Amino acid sequence: ELMRLLVSLQSWSDAEASARKVLSLRPGDPVALYYLAWSLRGQDRYAEAIDALQLAIRAEPSRAEFVQALGRTQCLADDFGAGIATLEKAAAMQPGNAEAARAVASAKAMLDDKLAPYRRLVAEQPASFDRRAALAFLLQKHGLPQQALAEYDTALAGLGATALAEGSELRRLAAQVQYNRGVVYRRLGRSGQAEPALVEAMRLDPGLSAQAWFTIGLART
Numbered sequence: 001e002l003m004r005l006l007v008s009l010q011s012w013s014d015a016e017a018s019a020r021k022v023l024s025l026r027p028g029d030p031v032a033l034y035y036l037a038w039s040l041r042g043q044d045r046y047a048e049a050i051d052a053l054q055l056a057i058r059a060e061p062s063r064a065e066f067v068q069a070l071g072r073t074q075c076l077a078d079d080f081g082a083g084i085a086t087l088e089k090a091a092a093m094q095p096g097n098a099e100a101a102r103a104v105a106s107a108k109a110m111l112d113d114k115l116a117p118y119r120r121l122v123a124e125q126p127a128s129f130d131r132r133a134a135l136a137f138l139l140q141k142h143g144l145p146q147q148a149l150a151e152y153d154t155a156l157a158g159l160g161a162t163a164l165a166e167g168s169e170l171r172r173l174a175a176q177v178q179y180n181r182g183v184v185y186r187r188l189g190r191s192g193q194a195e196p197a198l199v200e201a202m203r204l205d206p207g208l209s210a211q212a213w214f215t216i217g218l219a220r221t
Contacts (some may be wrong), residue, residue, distance in 0.1 A: 003015060003018045003019050003022065003032065003035040003060040004035065004037075006018055007038045007042075007083055008173070009033055010042060012039045012040075012042035012043045013039070013043070015035060015038065015042070016036060016039035016043070018035075019032050019033075019035045019036035019039055020036065023036065025097060028055070028059060029059075029068070029127035030055075030059040030060045030063070030111050031056075033052045033053070033055050033056035033059070033103030034052075034053065034056045034063075034065075034066055034069065035067060036049075036052045037049040037050075037052040037056070037073065037205045038054045038064065038069070041073050041076065043096075043174060046073055046074075046077035047074055047077065049073050049132050049173070050070065050073050050074060050077065050128075053066060053069055053070040053073060054070065059072060061121060062093075063099070064090050064094050065089040065090075065092040067086060067089055067093060068086075068087060068090035068100060070086050071083045071085075071087035071088075071090055071103070071107070072087070072103065072107075073090070074143075075087075075107045075110065075111075076085055077141035078141060078142055078143070079142070080099050080107060080110070080111040080114075080142045080144070081142065081143030081144045081145070083107055083143070084104065084107050084108060084111070087100075087103050087104045087107055088104055090103070091103070113144060114138065114139060114142065115139070115142070115219065117137070118131070118134055118135040118138055119135060121134070121135070122135050122151075127158050129155050129158055129159060129170065129173065129174075130173070132151050132152075132155035132158075133151075133152065133155045133173060133176075133177050135151050136143035136149075136151030136177070136180070137149045137150060137154060137180060137185060138154040140180060140183075140184055145184045145188055146188075147185055148180075148184055149181065149185075150186055152177050152180060152181050152184075153181075155173065155177060156177060156178075159174060164204065171205065172204070172205050174203030174204055175200075175201045175202075175203075175204035175208055176205070176208070177196070178197045178198070178200045178201035178204060179198060179201035179208050179211070179212055179215075181194075182194045182195070182196040182197035182198035182201060182215055182216075182219075185197060185219075186200070186215060186218060186219045191220065194215070194219045195212050195216055195219060195220075197214070198212040198213075198215055198219075199216075199217050
């Protein structure tokens with residue numbers, strides 16, 4: 001009861017302490033994990049909150065409020081791709097629940113607001129490498145890897161050999177785009193496509209070698 005009260009009062013550090021006290025006595029208690037996640041989320045500790053919610057869901061997968069809380073937290077952590085999918089799952093678990101449907105609509109609206117300025121810039125100059133690369137990076141940041149890849153590929157397709165001349169600014173930007181493509185492919189579990197992109201990033205800009213090799217190592221494991 002103290003956990004619930006402290007969360008409702010937004011006394012986040014005290015709520016965390018109470019939740020951890022319960023968990024010390026009842027390890028894995030799903031309700032305590034749920035309130036622990038609330039307290040962590042209130043402190044902007046989203047990764048820890050997501051871990052706690054995933055444990056709560058594993059213990060009680062039928063609790064729609066746990067699933068909905070996970071979706072909201074993923075969106076707060078800027079992973080809108082996963083967050084919206086999770087919120088849609090929570091809504092499907094509660095047919096006719098208006099609040100669950102509103103949560104999905106709200107998350108989609110938030111994502112649209114974040115992307116809209118960049119999409120307008122691309123619509124104004126569809127051939128602009130810089131603008132497409134910026135939109136792609138934002139899509140990647142917000143957990144939409146497939147859409148990000150499409151924008152990265154379109155941006156690269158518009159570059160000619162002259163633009164990639166040694167020492168040019170566009171060459172360095174293209175190297176960063178190739179590196180980002182490698183990171184996205186790794187996230188998608190497509191290591192066979194990640195490595196060529198990362199190798200190309202190093203060819204275009206040797207300054208990226210350390211982080212590119214590190215990502216290649218991650219992709220190979």
